[in-house]
Amino acid sequence: MIYTSQALEILIGELSKLPGIGRKTAQRLALHLLKAGSEDADRLANAILEVKRKIRYCSVCWNITEKDPCGICSDPSRDHTAICVVEDPSDVLALEKTNEFHGVYHVLGGALSPLEGIGPEQLKVKELLTRLKDGVAEVILAMNPDVEGEATTIYLGNLLKPLGIRTTRIARGVPVGGDLEFADEATLVRALEGRIIVE
Amino acid sequence: MIYTSQALEILIGELSKLPGIGRKTAQRLALHLLKAGSEDADRLANAILEVKRKIRYCSVCWNITEKDPCGICSDPSRDHTAICVVEDPSDVLALEKTNEFHGVYHVLGGALSPLEGIGPEQLKVKELLTRLKDGVAEVILAMNPDVEGEATTIYLGNLLKPLGIRTTRIARGVPVGGDLEFADEATLVRALEGRIIVE
Numbered sequence: 292m293i294y295t296s297q298a299l300e301i302l303i304g305e306l307s308k309l310p311g312i313g314r315k316t317a318q319r320l321a322l323h324l325l326k327a328g329s330e331d332a333d334r335l336a337n338a339i340l341e342v343k344r345k346i347r348y349c350s351v352c353w354n355i356t357e358k359d360p361c362g363i364c365s366d367p368s369r370d371h372t373a374i375c376v377v378e379d380p381s382d383v384l385a386l387e388k389t390n391e392f393h394g395v396y397h398v399l400g401g402a403l404s405p406l407e408g409i410g411p412e413q414l415k416v417k418e419l420l421t422r423l424k425d426g427v428a429e430v431i432l433a434m435n436p437d438v439e440g441e442a443t444t445i446y447l448g449n450l451l452k453p454l455g456i457r458t459t460r461i462a463r464g465v466p467v468g469g470d471l472e473f474a475d476e477a478t479l480v481r482a483l484e485g486r487i488i489v490e
Numbered sequence: 491m492i493y494t495s496q497a498l499e500i501l502i503g504e505l506s507k508l509p510g511i512g513r514k515t516a517q518r519l520a521l522h523l524l525k526a527g528s529e530d531a532d533r534l535a536n537a538i539l540e541v542k543r544k545i546r547y548c549s550v551c552w553n554i555t556e557k558d559p560c561g562i563c564s565d566p567s568r569d570h571t572a573i574c575v576v577e578d579p580s581d582v583l584a585l586e587k588t589n590e591f592h593g594v595y596h597v598l599g600g601a602l603s604p605l606e607g608i609g610p611e612q613l614k615v616k617e618l619l620t621r622l623k624d625g626v627a628e629v630i631l632a633m634n635p636d637v638e639g640e641a642t643t644i645y646l647g648n649l650l651k652p653l654g655i656r657t658t659r660i661a662r663g664v665p666v667g668g669d670l671e672f673a674d675e676a677t678l679v680r681a682l683e684g685r686i687i688v689e
Contacts, residue, residue: 296556298544302537308530310522311515322580323509324538325545325554331507332542336535338501339523343531345497346524355524357495381521 299325351422353398353415355380363395370394372428376419376447378402378435386433394431397422402439403446411446419447423456432460498524550621552597552614554579562594569593571627575618575646577601577634585632593630596621601638602645610645618646622655631659 299321307317324332349361356362363369373394377383383396399414432447434440444460451458464482465474498520506516523531547553548560555561562568572593576582582595598613631646633639643659650657663681664673
């Protein structure tokens with residue numbers, strides 16, 4: 292398109308590289324930024340640059356952090372004998388929001404996915420095994436309930452079994468607030484399998 | 491949330507100000523930018539800054555442009571006696587993609603919407619009237635087919651009638667590739683009203 296501005300074309304191109312943002316949405320976002328005040332656009336641009344400059348990975352749990360080790364790993368009030376293994380930093384955020392888990396985390400950086408070329412070497416599996424040496428009582432596997440997460444859970448389960456550390460996985464079942472009618476078969480099967488005694 | 495990085499919080503906050511981007515999507519985008527290479531994030535941040543620095547409004551048609559007057563207004567091969575009035579710069583892009591319109595544009599910067607406090611003074615209506623002084627043969631009203639667009643079309647139609655300039659509006663009807671079965675009543679009514687003789 293010869294009439295549109297080149298700067299705008301570049302911005303639309305960069306925005307459409309983001310996940311879930313197609314060309315049309317990118318165009319809408321770009322035109323919004325154009326309409327918005329200069330300070331708003333400046334703040335967004337600076338926030339992007341700051342985040343890349345300030346944030347690194349915690350050398351203990353591989354969660355994102357501004358200081359190393361991260362706030363959770365350096366907090367003495369947390370239970371360092373319980374490690375919850377998750378795929379991504381966003382999973383830590385989700386679990387922290389519950390305020391129910393007081394142990395520490397280990398972020399794998401993804402899940403096993405042979406098709407995408409992600410094996411145990413691409414994940415922080417070796418780093419997890421190193422952490423297990425000193426007095427860890429329980430490893431909680433909290434992978435996403437999909438094929439890759441399932442494969443990762445099974446792989447880690449087999450890896451941890453010989454070490455004699457209690458290894459658990461989070462329950463799969465009908466989501467709270469959901470409706471049995473709309474739950475898929477796989478979820479209902481897991482919910483039945485995981486049933487507990489009413490007390 | 492005390493454990494998450496402040497820089498990340500700021501970026502999520504800025505991203506969720508964008509239209510159609512909620513807190514969850516903003517979090518996903520922010521974590522993607524964090525994972526992406528530093529050059530990718532730099533390019534996006536710079537593209538945002540560049541677009542605000544370089545782009546201004548064309549003083550003739552009020553479309554966005556890097557030079558004033560814009561490429562369309564300064565193109566002698568375009569028909570300057572036909573002005574297509576649209577709401578937003580994105581509408582110009584959409585019409586230019588058809589390669590069917592060879593006139594020039596006038597971007598109002600929105601549509602009449604009393605509820606949002608947008609009257610004729612907030613739009614480039616006065617500027618349109620000024621342009622009509624020198625030899626304009628036709629004004630094509632190409633507003634969005636919604637309530638605000640309809641109100642704007644009627645308002646401009648009444649305003650232009652006394653000037654004796656041929657004023658047209660784009661056709662409303664069933665979209666090409668659509669299915670009569672799924673067209674709503676209002677669209678079908680417009681399609682019937684706008685029927686033309688088969689030749």
